[in-house]
Amino acid sequence: MNNDTVATPSPADLRERLVEDLISDGVIATDSIAEAFRAVPRHVFAPDASLEEAYARDIVVVKRNEYGTPISTVSAPEIQAGQLEQAQITPGMRVLEIGSGGYNAALIAELVGAQGHVTTVDIDPDVTDRARSFLNEAGYDRVNVLLADAEGGVPEHAPYDRIIVTVGAWDIPPAWTEQLAKDGRLVVPLRMRGVTRSLALEREGDHLVSRSAHVCGFVKMQGAGAHDERLWLLRGEQVGLRFDDGTLQEPSLLDGVLSTEPAAAWSGVLVGRTEPFATLPLWLATTLPGFCGLAVDTSQGQPGLAVEEGGRWFPYAMVDGDSFAYLSTRPAEPGTVEFGAHAYGPRAREVAAVLAEQVRRWDRDHRSGPEPDITVWPISAPLDHLPEGAVISKKHRHITISWPSP
Ligand SMILES: C[S@@+](CC[C@H](N)C(=O)[O-])C[C@H]1O[C@@H](n2cnc3c(N)ncnc32)[C@H](O)[C@@H]1O
Known part of the structure; x- marks a missing residue:
């Protein structure tokens, strides 16, 4: 067989294939999210990976700690698409992304459009430097990239219609809810007794209620919100x-x-x-x-x-x-x-x-579903005020997990 006749797929071909796979598996259900995945050149944000690796349904590791454990990655496309579906972003929104890399911030920039506002924050200067340069290269100069520990959020651009956390959190610090708009939505991968779900949280009175919970895995939060097992x-x-x-x-x-x-x-x-x-x-x-x-x-x-x-x-x-x-x-x-x-x-x-x-x-x-109801309360809420079910008490919040009655 003559290998010269096998055309190497272009980034646009690989991108289209990825989008079609994510749509056919039901990961992407919203047209604007499919369009964002078509528009943003993922490989620009993963220059050390091959084109195939950049467009694979997998993470691209950006940085490891001294033990070889990844501490920064370009997240897997299905995790990003899943969180964007949970976030329900519409044009003109103000969005804060916690944990940078550039790619996901560019997807968000596509979703909010020219009238929207995207800020991405990371604790690691190597990550913010790379994100800034990749975002400029791909034409997303309008995304704000900030170096900070996101435990305190980013008050200067608040309030946010959406806060999307792209790093594994053990707790929800007060700043995140304080900086969330009244009808805002917080999407956060939360660890509960070692089991992580990406929760889409909305306010209901004095607490938050999860509208959806996706299975996921993320690198762990560093800084003030780090929590060692x-x-x-x-x-x-x-x-x-x-x-x-x-x-x-x-x-x-x-x-x-x-x-x-x-x-x-x-x-x-x-x-x-x-x-x-x-x-x-x-x-x-x-x-x-x-x-x-x-x-x-x-x-x-x-x-x-x-x-x-x-x-x-x-x-x-x-x-x-x-x-x-x-x-x-x-x-x-x-x-x-x-x-x-x-x-x-x-x-x-x-x-x-x-x-x-x-x-x-x-x-x-419970095997055939549905998943349990999950709510998040300030740690000051009295225990007898909480819904029935398992209560996991963190530093800032009580998390309740209530399984539906059979
Ligand atoms: C999975 S990566 C982010 C992926 C990225 N959103 C993308 O476009 O694919 C998680 C990032 O969270 C950052 N991080 C960890 N702890 C943090 C903290 N306390 N504040 C801000 N960023 C943090 C890490 O440095 C890492 O770069």
Whole structure:
């Protein structure tokens, strides 16, 4: 075959292909968002990536920290499109983007048009320098690029009709709501017990109500709003338990727990091998006492955590005193796996059974949706004022997560 006859796709071809894919997968539903994706040359904002990488449905890493963890990226197109759908931006709006890169700010500039106003803020001068230069190169000189810790928002251009946060937040600082217009919308990827949703929040009286919640992943917030999880390493092992909200009450009770005989409990709940089950982690996070993440360092090989042959473990766990359990699967009928739990500790059987029972309840009542109602309250709101459901209390806000009655 003569390779000379294979034409290399142009950036415009790659862009069109990306837009068509996002439309056909239902990620882009709004014409103006499709037009913005067609108009903005994504590759200009990712000059170190190949054209294919720039237009792939993936992140482009811009900067890593000393451990190799990404701290700045051009977000994946579906995450950006999803947040823009959540934001419902119309021409003439004033928008603040938190976390820069330039590309998403250019998409927003397309959506607000010449009469609108876009400010993007980032804590990292390398990122703001790059964003400024790429925005100028692509013809978006009118976007304001600012260097600041967004914990305080950007008061000089407030109020904003929309604030779009493009970095993973653990809390919602007061400045963001203070700088949001009365009928404004705040789109923010919020971590709740380690599970992140991009929420589209609007005011309702003295609190915020989420109109939609999208599954997503973002690099973590730095600066004053940074929040480190508490990681409890199980002694002498490569396994840890991570708490994003709350912590272990008596960590010494787990000493030596991984040397005990593991137990398993199976739920009878089957899931297709490629079927999404996004509501399950949030269900477990809001119903299991002692919910936490399971962290495993595989750099020195697999740690030998109990798991059935052909099955796997997931990073969702619970601790109850001297025992802990984690979500796992085992092969079931062709093309499916069964959810269950493995556990260690003196009460391994009991704790595994508690986790498996919550999987059964999720399957029975919530598997096919809808997602829970999520509201955000000032931390000064009395607890008996909050809706029924799980309450996660942060520094500035209470977050409530209420599952619909079956
Ligand atoms: C995923 S990137 C932003 C992606 C970008 N919006 C785009 O166009 O694809 C997240 C950015 O948030 C920034 N960031 C982290 N903490 C911040 C903070 N406290 N204030 C402002 N920016 C912050 C990081 O430096 C990083 O560049």
